[in-house]
Amino acid sequence: MxxxxxxxxxxxxxYDDNPLAELIEGFCLAPAADGALESRPVIHVQLRPGVRxxxxxxxxxxxxxxxxxRRRLAAAARDMGQLPEDCPSxxxxxxxxxxxxxxxxxxxxxxxxxxxxxxxPDRP
Numbered sequence: 001m002x003x004x005x006x007x008x009x010x011x012x013x014x015y016d017d018n019p020l021a022e023l024i025e026g027f028c029l030a031p032a033a034d035g036a037l038e039s040r041p042v043i044h045v046q047l048r049p050g051v052r053x054x055x056x057x058x059x060x061x062x063x064x065x066x067x068x069x070r071r072r073l074a075a076a077a078r079d080m081g082q083l084p085e086d087c088p089s090x091x092x093x094x095x096x097x098x099x100x101x102x103x104x105x106x107x108x109x110x111x112x113x114x115x116x117x118x119x120x121p122d123r124p
Contacts, residue, residue, distance in 0.1 A: 013069030
C-alpha cells in the first residue's frame, strides 16, 4: 500500500462521500522527510477562493480528507493483493490545508496543481 499513491485514489479519497468536499479547490502530493529521514506522503489541499476556516473547521476538514484517502488507499491495496499491514507508514499520510493560491499553489496557473498536475476532475 505504501509503494505507490495514485493521484486518482487521492482524488476519490478527498471528494467521495466527503460532506466538506465543496471547500476543496485541488490538491498536490509531496514527500516530507521525518526525523528518521524517511519519506512520508503529504497531501497539500488548496481551499476554494474565499474559503476561511476556523481551527476547528480546518481540523475537521483535514481529518475527513485523511480518513477518506486512507479508506481509498486501503481498498486499492486490497484490490492489488496487498494488506495494509504491509506498510505501516500508510497511516501516516498528512493533510495540509492551504488558502487559495498559497503554499505550493502560489505562482499562478503552474501552482494550481490540484487541477492540472494530478488530472483531478473538476468538482462542484
